[in-house]
Amino acid sequence: MGNRGMEDLIPLVNRLQDAFSSIGQSCNLDLPQIAVVGGQSAGKSSVLENFVGKDFLPRGSGIVTRRPLVLQLITANTEWAEFLHCKGKKFTDFDEVRQEIEAETDRVTGANKGISPIPINLRVYSPHVLNLTLIDLPGITKVPVGDQPVDIEQQIRDMIMQFISRESCLILAVTPANTDLANSDALKLAKDVDPQGLRTIGVITKLDLMDEGTDARDVLENKLLPLRRGYIGVVNRSQKDIEGRKDIKAALAAERKFFLSHPSYRHLADSMGTPHLQKALNQQLTNHIRDTLPAFRSKLQSQLLALDKEAEEYRHFRPDDPSRKTKALLQMVQQFSVDFEKRIEGSGDQVDTVELSGGAKINRIFHERFPFELVKMECDDKEMRREISYAIKNIHGIRTGLFTPDMAFEAIVKKQVVKLKEPCIKCIDLVIQELINTVQQCANKVQSSLPLLLEETERIVTTHIRERESRAKDQILLLIDIQLAYINTNHEDFIGLRLGWLTINNISIMKGGAKEYWFVLTAESLSWFKDDEEKEKKYMLPLDNLKVRDVEKSFMSSKHMFAIFNTEQRNVFKDNRFLELACNTQEEVDSWRASLLRAGVYPEKSSNFSMDPQLERKVETIRNLVDSYMAIVSKCIRDLMPKTIMHLMINNVKEFINAELLAQLYSAGDQNALMDESQEQVQRRDEVLRTHHSLKEALAIIGDISTTTVSTPLPPPVDSSWLQAGPGGSRSFSLLLCRSPPPSPTAPRRMSAGQRPAGRGAPPPPSRPGPLGPFNNSGDSPQVPNRPNRAPPSIPR
Numbered sequence: 001m002g003n004r005g006m007e008d009l010i011p012l013v014n015r016l017q018d019a020f021s022s023i024g025q026s027c028n029l030d031l032p033q034i035a036v037v038g039g040q041s042a043g044k045s046s047v048l049e050n051f052v053g054k055d056f057l058p059r060g061s062g063i064v065t066r067r068p069l070v071l072q073l074i075t076a077n078t079e080w081a082e083f084l085h086c087k088g089k090k091f092t093d094f095d096e097v098r099q100e101i102e103a104e105t106d107r108v109t110g111a112n113k114g115i116s117p118i119p120i121n122l123r124v125y126s127p128h129v130l131n132l133t134l135i136d137l138p139g140i141t142k143v144p145v146g147d148q149p150v151d152i153e154q155q156i157r158d159m160i161m162q163f164i165s166r167e168s169c170l171i172l173a174v175t176p177a178n179t180d181l182a183n184s185d186a187l188k189l190a191k192d193v194d195p196q197g198l199r200t201i202g203v204i205t206k207l208d209l210m211d212e213g214t215d216a217r218d219v220l221e222n223k224l225l226p227l228r229r230g231y232i233g234v235v236n237r238s239q240k241d242i243e244g245r246k247d248i249k250a251a252l253a254a255e256r257k258f259f260l261s262h263p264s265y266r267h268l269a270d271s272m273g274t275p276h277l278q279k280a281l282n283q284q285l286t287n288h289i290r291d292t293l294p295a296f297r298s299k300l301q302s303q304l305l306a307l308d309k310e311a312e313e314y315r316h317f318r319p320d321d322p323s324r325k326t327k328a329l330l331q332m333v334q335q336f337s338v339d340f341e342k343r344i345e346g347s348g349d350q351v352d353t354v355e356l357s358g359g360a361k362i363n364r365i366f367h368e369r370f371p372f373e374l375v376k377m378e379c380d381d382k383e384m385r386r387e388i389s390y391a392i393k394n395i396h397g398i399r400t401g402l403f404t405p406d407m408a409f410e411a412i413v414k415k416q417v418v419k420l421k422e423p424c425i426k427c428i429d430l431v432i433q434e435l436i437n438t439v440q441q442c443a444n445k446v447q448s449s450l451p452l453l454l455e456e457t458e459r460i461v462t463t464h465i466r467e468r469e470s471r472a473k474d475q476i477l478l479l480i481d482i483q484l485a486y487i488n489t490n491h492e493d494f495i496g497l498r499l500g501w502l503t504i505n506n507i508s509i510m511k512g513g514a515k516e517y518w519f520v521l522t523a524e525s526l527s528w529f530k531d532d533e534e535k536e537k538k539y540m541l542p543l544d545n546l547k548v549r550d551v552e553k554s555f556m557s558s559k560h561m562f563a564i565f566n567t568e569q570r571n572v573f574k575d576n577r578f579l580e581l582a583c584n585t586q587e588e589v590d591s592w593r594a595s596l597l598r599a600g601v602y603p604e605k606s607s608n609f610s611m612d613p614q615l616e617r618k619v620e621t622i623r624n625l626v627d628s629y630m631a632i633v634s635k636c637i638r639d640l641m642p643k644t645i646m647h648l649m650i651n652n653v654k655e656f657i658n659a660e661l662l663a664q665l666y667s668a669g670d671q672n673a674l675m676d677e678s679q680e681q682v683q684r685r686d687e688v689l690r691t692h693h694s695l696k697e698a699l700a701i702i703g704d705i706s707t708t709t710v711s712t713p714l715p716p717p718v719d720s721s722w723l724q725a726g727p728g729g730s731r732s733f734s735l736l737l738c739r740s741p742p743p744s745p746t747a748p749r750r751m752s753a754g755q756r757p758a759g760r761g762a763p764p765p766p767s768r769p770g771p772l773g774p775f776n777n778s779g780d781s782p783q784v785p786n787r788p789n790r791a792p793p794s795i796p797r
Contacts, residue, residue, distance in 0.1 A: 010131035010282070013289060014072045014123070032289040032296070033070075033133050034201075034281060035163045038174030038186045040139035043205035046236035047174065048136055050274040053128045053248045056081070056094040057136075058102050067105050068119040068163065069136040076125035084121035097122070115152070117159045130282040134172070135163055140185040157189070165193045168292050170285060176206040177216045177233070181225055197718065201284065202231035203277065207265070208258055209238075215264040220272065226718035232280060233265065233272045297699065304695040311692035314685045329453060329665065332446055336457060337657045339442045344650060358438050362650070365430045366642040373423035374634055379416065384626070388412055388619045409622050409629075410487050416630050417483050420637055424476045431645055432469050435653060436462055453665065460664045464656050465649070472648045479640055483633050493632050494625075498595040502528070503582040504573075505561060514582070521595055523621050526564070539573060546572070548596055549604040551580055560589045564601070598624035 013032055038044045045057040045064070048071060058064050081091040083100060091097045101120060109116045115138055137160050144152045164171050171194060173186035181187070181204075190200040204216055218224040220233050235255040237246055252274055259269040270276070289296075343358035356364055379387075391408040443458040488494075498521035505514045517528035517538060525543055530536040545568050551561040559582035566572050572579045583589045597603070600621040 010133060010286060010289070011074060014074065014131075014133055032168045032170075032285065032292050033135055033163075034170045034172050034285055035135045035137055035160070036172045036174060037137055037160055037164060037189055038139060039176075039184075040141055042139065042174045042176050042186070043234075043236045044136060044139065044174050046242075047203065047205065047234060047274065047277070048134065050234070050236065050248060050252065051129060051132070051134075051278050052094075052124050052126060053252075054079075054094040054097075055242070055245075055248070056097040056101075056124075058098055058105075059242065065136055065138045066109050066115045068117065068138075068159070069101065070119045070121045071134045071136060072121070072123040073129040073132040073134075074123060074125050075127065075129060075131055077127055079126045079128070081125070082123045084123070114149070115155055115159065117162060130278055132278065132282050132285060134281075137163060140189075160189060161193065164189065167199075168288075168296070169199065170288055171200045172203055172281070173200055174203045174205060176209075177204045177219075178206050178209045178211070181216075181219060187225075197228035199288075200227055201229045201281070202227045204231055204233045205236055207233050208235050215262075217264040217268075220265070220268055222718070228715050228718050229284070230715065232277045233259075233268075234274050234277055235259075297703075300695050300699050304692065304699065307688055307692045307695070311688050314689055330662075332454060332457070333657075333662050333665070335446050336442050337661070339445055340438065340657055341654060343438050343442065344654065357441070358434070361434050362431055365427060365434070366645075369430065370423065370427045370641060371638060373426055374420070374638070377419045377423055379419075381623075384412075385619050385623060387415075388622045388626075389615065392615065392618055392622070409625050412622065412626050413487055413629050413633075414484055416626065417480065417633055420483075420633070421477060421480050424480065424637065424641060425473060427641060428469065428472050428476065428645065428649075431649065432465060435465050435649070439465070456665060456668055457661065460661065460668065461653070461657060465653055468649045468652055472645055475644050475648055476641065479637065479644070483636070487629070489629070491629075491632055493635075494628055498592070499532070500588070500592070501532075502592070503559060504528075504579065505557075505559075505582050506576055506578070506580040519581075521592075521599060523599055523625060526596075541572065541579070543599055543601055545570075546601045547604050548593055548601055549578075557582070559584060560586045562589055562593060564596075565604075598628070600624075 036044050049055055049057055051073060081094065081097050085104060104120050108118055138156050140156060142153055144150055163169055171190045173190045175181055175184040175186055194200050204219060207216060210216065216233065220231050222230045235258050237251045241251060255273050259265045259272045265272060346359055388408060391411050395407050439458055439461050443454055446454060500519055501516055502519045503514055503516045507515060518532045518534065519526065519528045520534065525540050527540040528538050530538060545566050546564055547567055549563050549565060551563045553560060561580055561582045563578045563580045564572060565578035571577055
């Protein structure tokens with residue numbers, strides 16, 4: 001080709017292909033390559049064997065190619081083959097190459113005709129090949145065979161699309177000439193991923209098997225169903241030739257003779273055939289690599305930068321250095337401790353925007369999840385009243401009680417307090433789980449060359465968390481038992497006792513008029529005293545049969561009022577049927593009315609009646625008292641739970657990691673075993689160094705090539721609207737098949753491809769060469785048509 005730098009491009013891509021295949025996803029680059037696509041028995045394997053000049057691919061019925069075969073052809077002085085999966089072993093007998101492909105295919109896919117996207121990498125060295133890299137893909141099939149899954153067609157299509165959808169992949173669409181080109185699956189798939197036809201090359205096989213009286217001249221001249229890169233025709237060996245072990249060199253000579261002697265193809269003979277196809281593919285792949293160099297170089301540079309720091313560390317790495325192991329241990333513990341602290345206390349770096357975790361999630365458990373669980377434990381109101389009613393009756397026994405029993409209140413309260421144990425234990429379990437998740441996240445984040453040591457660290461910290469779990473649960477249960485030990489009804493927030501100043505308005509002026517007293521409301525009575533020292537009691541009014549009514553505010557008074565009266569028409573206080581009480585503000589009135597309501601004194605218009613009004617009032621009184629007291633207990637537990645868990649678990653675990661983890665690691669098991677590198681780490685180090693070296697070498701070669709070479713321009717666009725037709729079969733293409741230019745009135749009409757009668761002499765050669773060839777004098781590139789649908793030269797314009 002006269003361009004040494006460009007000749008190095010394909011071997012470079014081959015080396016990268018091998019290196020990247022061995023290291024998996026370490027370098028996720030789309031290497032330029034050619035994918036061979038076609039239906040079953042389209043002749044793909046024969047084309048590849050003709051390139052190599054040897055029979056080396058499996059043959060048979062159904063799907064023979066069941067794994068992608070990455071075939072790297074390399075010009076060399078001797079002829080031999082090598083597989084990537086058994087590198088170093090040279091195959092000089094190509095029958096053994098076929099057997100190895102079959103064995104390696106069965107090893108991954110089994111013998112049931114299944115398929116796999118894992119490629120087989122085969123490198124062939126020969127003096128008879130040009131540098132070329134192709135990927136032989138499974139043939140497109142429609143019907144499952146044997147034990148194949150019912151969706152085998154979709155599986156093969158998905159596998160093919162994985163390769164040809166990459167912008168760096170050229171598509172070699174192979175179609176046999178003895179089938180309808182308009183229904184070509186290969187061209188349809190190519191059109192799906194390459195609608196502009198920038199990457200698609202057409203190959204027409206089995207030209208010698210077309211029906212007598214027909215030819216594919218219009219297709220090969222790129223007039224019918226045109227492609228931007230055109231078509232190249234080849235003639236492969238027949239099945240009889242293959243079974244008779246016909247020599248490929250003789251087959252290539254017969255192919256050359258076919259094109260030179262056939263009246264429809266002799267003018268295209270120099271741009272047809274396997275040698276020309278190989279040369280054209282070599283040139284087009286080389287040009288394609290050249291075109292993709294800027295983006296390819298950018299990817300290489302980004303990968304190199306990502307590996308620079310790690311490769312530098314590995315380059316001076318000594319596995320047996322004891323100081324390295326000690327340093328790695330200290331760094332790992334320190335990094336683990338810092339990361340755990342940040343995840344619990346919060347940090348501005350590496351903020352998770354997807355979900356809550358660590359300290360934020362624990363905070364949510366404390367202040368949202370735990371209160372919610374407490375609310376869920378509240379008893380149904382109807383069930384609560386029933387339980388209180390039974391408790392009151394059972395405490396009174398055979399006697400009819402006159403007063404609300406304190407024992408009923410205590411029994412119901414203790415039953416409710418015991419129910420708090422379940423949400424408290426659940427809260428601890430949730431925090432424990434989040435702490436363990438945090439430890440695992442820290443372990444996953446720590447970059448350590450000692451994985452066994454990291455696993456031991458995770459185990460030690462998790463074990464310590466589990467030990468603290470039992471301590472925290474014992475402490476929380478102790479807090480619940482403390483609440484059960486003593487029911488403090490003198491708590492300042494308990495509604496069983498309500499104190500405050502009220503004015504009695506309906507005392508006659510003769511007896512002193514309106515006067516202010518110190519009132520005390522209990523569950524049983526309303527009393528008032530001369531002052532707040534409660535030494536001189538003026539009166540005690542039982543709450544039985546009492547109700548509250550509204551009193552309109554007097555225009556002569558600034559106070560707000562309400563009244564208490566007896567529902568049985570009895571006097572409430574001395575000669576007064578009702579007691580009119582006044583406060584300075586409406587808020588105070590509402591507060592006293594609420595307290596009276598909780599004590600069982602309802603508003604006048606209330607509809608809360610029962611068969612036993614006295615029992616109803618007692619039930620309501622205890623119900624309100626229980627609600628009030630449980631609010632106090634719940635408030636206390638909600639406050640103490642986070643404090644207890646923080647002290648006994650979270651802070652303790654942080655202190656353990658900072659102060660004791662290192663000592664625990666030193667005392668745990670065999671130190672030498674814990675300090676050993678894993679095989680994965682050793683492999684990772686080797687892969688990073690190899691990949692780093694390959695990337696630097698690739699960038700150096702690309703740097704030289706990009707400044708010293710000139711690529712051949714892409715062929716001009718063609719009318720590819722025929723590929724956009726629907727899946728209606730050949731009928732949908734019937735009009736497109738007749739799109740050749742109208743014949744001259746004096747010239748004989750030539751029929752479309754597949755219908756052209758033979759027997760006439762060859763038409764005069766066109767004034768230009770056919771698509772993709774022949775090469776010019778310098779051999780740099782094939783000549784291409786300037787425009788697609790061109791009439792024969794004999795037709796006047």
